[in-house]
Amino acid sequence: MRIIVERSATIDLPLHDGHAPKWLVEMMKQLAHEISYIIINEYGTEEFLLRISDPLWFQSLGCVLGYDWHSSGVTTVVTGVLKTVLNNEDLGIIVAGGKGAISRKAPDEILEYSKKINLDNPEKYVKISRIVAKVDNTLIQSGHTLYHHTIFIDEKGNWAVIQQGMNVEELKARRYHWLSKNLKSFVNEPHNAIIGEPVKLKVLNMVAxxxxxxxxxxxxxxxxxxxxxxxxxxxxxxxxxxxxxxxxxxxxxxxxxxxxxxxxxxxxxxxxxxxxxxxxxxxxxxxxxxxxxxxxxxIFGTPASWRDPVKFSFAHGGKDGVPYPIDKKVYRQTIEIFKDAIIRSKLNHDSKMFALKRLSKIDIL
Known part of the structure; x- marks a missing residue:
């Protein structure tokens, strides 16, 4: 069945407890390496960070790599795969953090991996990592508790954060995308995007x-x-x-x-x-x-906002949810970039066919 992405589409993101099989993870690493290598060499590290900060681009990458489109596991597995690939190669980007206890190692990992790209003032990025996590856990109160935090930093000091929270009662996840480009404040409309279940009626939103x-x-x-x-x-x-x-x-x-x-x-x-x-x-x-x-x-008559900051929502096409105004031309270009990267990669024939088959399941109406 083809995965349809419509202008009014949403993507439901249920929590999944399972783990990706080892063979799939290895396949994902190969594909992620080739796609990352080609994008970074063709467009640069800043463009790569920009792309992973686009929730639909990120979700599409997970689909191409072989993971379920609608699964919350896309976040943890794809960032984990990218962390392995980017930290083991000299591509100008380091990745710190991860799921659960690993997320709390982000500060130490930033200091350790920063030497690889000669990053100036790594303590600055430790502070960024901490406040970004604090903002989404404290200033946006939607019932989701962070359990995943990953920060990507390039040699020029550009960065992106992908983190995810879970609502155990509703069995739903919510993913937060941050990007240093054009970021003016950590506490005033700071997100590049937030993607999750359909918009809630009441969410204490102190970053609005x-x-x-x-x-x-x-x-x-x-x-x-x-x-x-x-x-x-x-x-x-x-x-x-x-x-x-x-x-x-x-x-x-x-x-x-x-x-x-x-x-x-x-x-x-x-x-x-x-x-x-x-x-x-x-x-x-x-x-x-x-x-x-x-x-x-x-006491002072100055209310906070109760507007849910979710801008994009997960789901297979056709379900009611938060509208996502997809630019079809731009999205088709994204698909072509994936296709070109797969064809030009050094992957064997079977791996290329696997990725292209996954890519063909995404279509734009």
Whole structure:
């Protein structure tokens, strides 16, 4: 059955517990090496980072390499394969991180692999890796917890991050794409793309452009005396019943009851001047941000955004979901690039036929 990508298509991304068979992983490594080599040599490392930051290009790559189009495993397996290929070759890109416990090794791996490409100031990318993970785990509260984080860095200092969160209750995953090119802020519309299940009605979205004033208020709040802040938080949890019954925004805050008040004391001592500093501070998590957003709304009348930032959604063509405005011409060019890379590669005949057959299953209506 052909995989159809339509203008109104979505791609459902269920969580899969299985592992790719060893023979398939080896085949994927061969294909990934040839495709990466040709793209980097033809277009450069920056273009390669740009391509993997396109969710549909990335999904197509996973399909060409032999993985299921709609599987959440595409993220973990494809990034793992690319990590092996790029770190073992002199192609000008290093890859750090991965799934689960390996994701927490990203800082050490950045410092280690940076020597290979003579990367200036590798500590800078350790900081980038950490704040990108913190943003998606803390500032976007959709019920998805990060379990995968991979950062790609080229010799010129350009970078891309691909990370994924899971919602265990819904058995759905959500993938976040970041790209250094044109990135102006880590806390204001920073993503290149977010892809996941159909858009949710209510997601606390502190990186939304509409949350700018709320972010400013939150920063002001943590610079207040913790005693006063504690009083404001408790006050925001009281008040007339109709405030909660008729205000849909407020009802979704679900104020956390087990607050770590020591965090606010430490923040008061730090006196962060930028919202980014607040987010980076160790111990600041989803509960802290949620409480601050509630105080901003209730006490100061400055609400956060509840717009789900998902821009693209997974699924086989025809299902209802978030529209993805595909540029058919550009996407056909992408397919041709894959086809050209496969044909020109040094793969044996059977491997080429395998990849071309996978590629033929993707069509644009």
């Amino acid at each position: 452009r509409e949350s700018e004033e709320c972010r400013k208020v939150c920063l002001d709040i943590v610079n207040e005396n913790p005693v006063k802040l504690k009083r404001m938080i408790k006050e925001s949890m009281r008040g007339p019943l109709d405030r909660w019954l008729f205000n849909e925004e407020i009802k979704h805050y679900e104020m956390p009851w087990d607050m770590d008040w020591k965090i606010f004391e430490k923040l008061y001592e730090l006196k962060p001047k930028k919202f980014e500093e607040l987010v980076e501070f160790q111990g600041v998590g989803p509960k802290t941000i949620r409480a601050l957003a509630l105080v901003s709304e209730i």
